[in-house]
Amino acid sequence: MKAIFKPHETFRDDFSFCNSGQAIRRFPLPFPEDEYMYSVNIEPHVSGPKGSVVEFAFDVDEHYVAECRERELVLAAEPLRFQALPHMLSAQWDCLELIMESLARDYPAHFSLAKLGNRWHWINRPLGLDQQFIFGDVDTLPRQPLDYIGRQAQGDFVVMDQRENDLWTEAGVVTTQADWSLDFDMGMTFKEWHGPVPLAHEMQVFDRALKYLLNLRLGQPVRRLNWTMTIHPRLDTSPENYPKWGPDRTTVTAQNAGDLVHLRVELQGLWRLPRSNAIVFGIRCYLISMRELATVPKWARRVHRVLKNLHPALVDYKGLTRYRDAVVEWLAPYDDGTPTTPGTAPE
Amino acid sequence: MNDAQTLAVEVTAIEQVTPLIKHFKLGSADGGALPAFSGGSHIIVVMRGALRMHRNPYSLLSSPRDLDHYEIGVRRMEESRGGSHFMHDRVHVGSRLEIAHPVNLFGLDKIARKHVLIAGGIGITPFLAQIEDLHGAAVPYELHYSVRSPEHAAFLSRLREREGERLKMYYDSEGQAIDFDGLLSNQPLGTHVYVCGPAGLIDRVVATAKACGWPGSHIHWEQFSAPPVGDAFEVFLARAKLTVHVPPDQSLLESIEAAGVEVPYLCRGGVCGFCQTRVLELDGELVHNDHFLSDADKAQGKNIMPCVSRARCKHLVLDL
Numbered sequence: 001m002k003a004i005f006k007p008h009e010t011f012r013d014d015f016s017f018c019n020s021g022q023a024i025r026r027f028p029l030p031f032p033e034d035e036y037m038y039s040v041n042i043e044p045h046v047s048g049p050k051g052s053v054v055e056f057a058f059d060v061d062e063h064y065v066a067e068c069r070e071r072e073l074v075l076a077a078e079p080l081r082f083q084a085l086p087h088m089l090s091a092q093w094d095c096l097e098l099i100m101e102s103l104a105r106d107y108p109a110h111f112s113l114a115k116l117g118n119r120w121h122w123i124n125r126p127l128g129l130d131q132q133f134i135f136g137d138v139d140t141l142p143r144q145p146l147d148y149i150g151r152q153a154q155g156d157f158v159v160m161d162q163r164e165n166d167l168w169t170e171a172g173v174v175t176t177q178a179d180w181s182l183d184f185d186m187g188m189t190f191k192e193w194h195g196p197v198p199l200a201h202e203m204q205v206f207d208r209a210l211k212y213l214l215n216l217r218l219g220q221p222v223r224r225l226n227w228t229m230t231i232h233p234r235l236d237t238s239p240e241n242y243p244k245w246g247p248d249r250t251t252v253t254a255q256n257a258g259d260l261v262h263l264r265v266e267l268q269g270l271w272r273l274p275r276s277n278a279i280v281f282g283i284r285c286y287l288i289s290m291r292e293l294a295t296v297p298k299w300a301r302r303v304h305r306v307l308k309n310l311h312p313a314l315v316d317y318k319g320l321t322r323y324r325d326a327v328v329e330w331l332a333p334y335d336d337g338t339p340t341t342p343g344t345a346p347e
Numbered sequence: 348m349n350d351a352q353t354l355a356v357e358v359t360a361i362e363q364v365t366p367l368i369k370h371f372k373l374g375s376a377d378g379g380a381l382p383a384f385s386g387g388s389h390i391i392v393v394m395r396g397a398l399r400m401h402r403n404p405y406s407l408l409s410s411p412r413d414l415d416h417y418e419i420g421v422r423r424m425e426e427s428r429g430g431s432h433f434m435h436d437r438v439h440v441g442s443r444l445e446i447a448h449p450v451n452l453f454g455l456d457k458i459a460r461k462h463v464l465i466a467g468g469i470g471i472t473p474f475l476a477q478i479e480d481l482h483g484a485a486v487p488y489e490l491h492y493s494v495r496s497p498e499h500a501a502f503l504s505r506l507r508e509r510e511g512e513r514l515k516m517y518y519d520s521e522g523q524a525i526d527f528d529g530l531l532s533n534q535p536l537g538t539h540v541y542v543c544g545p546a547g548l549i550d551r552v553v554a555t556a557k558a559c560g561w562p563g564s565h566i567h568w569e570q571f572s573a574p575p576v577g578d579a580f581e582v583f584l585a586r587a588k589l590t591v592h593v594p595p596d597q598s599l600l601e602s603i604e605a606a607g608v609e610v611p612y613l614c615r616g617g618v619c620g621f622c623q624t625r626v627l628e629l630d631g632e633l634v635h636n637d638h639f640l641s642d643a644d645k646a647q648g649k650n651i652m653p654c655v656s657r658a659r660c661k662h663l664v665l666d667l
Contacts, residue, residue: 087457087458088457094383161457162454163454163456163457163458163564164456164564211620215613215619215620215621217352217448217450217613218382218384218448218449218450219352219382219448220352220448274382274383274384274385274449275383275384275385275411276385276457277385277387277388277451277454
């Protein structure tokens, strides 16, 4: 996507965030069918269609500058949104390398990286940054490596150490999360971290996912989509700030749902990291209002059907209980019962 | 993995370091840097012989900080099925080889308070890379290296120079043996032990550590089994609808691959469990040679690791 940045849009207060027509067309709809249930829906993170959100390893879109600014605001107010245990330093450098190399390779107009041995020179034009540093020497960067690069990428990053046949959440930068807390989950194993998810444990989803991830290979990243819904285009829906955003759920009606309620899709990518043998889990959040979504007739029909028939445990877990019916009612006029074509393409 | 993801490398140096071990230096065929890795990683070397293909795992022994080259040590196996002989006899400086990206199934525990590394013979190779990671770090470690006789002590001068007092040598020829009880009964809490070498050494270390009360999570070992030879047998692949003949000196995995069916794998040595395959029908018995399945799983006979395991049977159907 040729990103023309919209640096002034906001994800708080006046919520001026919106999607351009182009951003709507490339939105990663997570529903290939008219009904939804969990699956281990992991696929290789290989380059997808030109212009799609999976064309490159890390998608940079029109919201890049605004999202980076939003992240700065969250980190300034709550520094513990970035954390890294001491033994994760080499994994932090691995992450910095992965993100810098990917961005410079995929978006040469916006980013560049020059290396002379361990002497690196990084330029981020959209954010106006120019940094020379020594790879591996923390004192040559203004912040810890993951903190530094995390502020220059859209989406959250969680870094998991691999030992004892498990994955341990031991570093991360997390400011655009769907109601979970890095501070709370630090040090947890893979299944502890996913403890609150209903049904999936019984379906052995996490046994299989963990086994798969323990064998994740260098150079062969994987991805999946996950989703929930959020009132207003609010990126930072953290448990710590629940009083700020939780009550928004009570304001939804069948009249205002089109503008208030957003489908929140996470493009999750998992990479094996070379020097640390850790795994970085990228969680990139895409938001779209129901009114924007309804500009694509197939998507309006499909999301209407998915929400209408969603398993009650998932309605509850995803926090939709209070307003699901209002959204279904708002979408109903867009669903004339015509069958949808398979897959997620707009039509 | 599959071969689409291999890297092309060129052999840049070969040295006979003991009567049985050759040391190979590999550089990227295009002259660029090789992928970064962590100590304890192995690569699969793909060898395309005239009659058949070998894919053998070898630990990387070079420094993880030097990405201009990878280094491996290859011991000539007396009962080789061909892989180590291929490397010793057919590979020269300038030979092109294919390798898979490094995989680490034998990583150092990052929160260990101390590391005790125990090597037997060619089992020294993963530790050579790991000590490069350990060297500047604050965590104490010691290295115990046991070999048949001084002439079999591969990479000793490099180790002596680097490790000094931390290295303890044991020569069978001089009646020296590791005092496993003494070593493992007196380590500080939080110590991890790592062992790589012959099966007998691994068994001793694991059994002694367990008897001393070490938690299983603090005992690490790696042994790549070469696929053992066995009787020929036939297997039917249910999904491919294909009968495959497995000759005595070829593994089940190799035979399936030779028939054109891809099986996902990582280590090809019975360690990782990645190639685990469901057994649908069996008239006879499975010969499990892997280190992945539990004894109970092996007795059940519902799954097999085709990289090292075989069957003595009249009839075998796999879910492939």
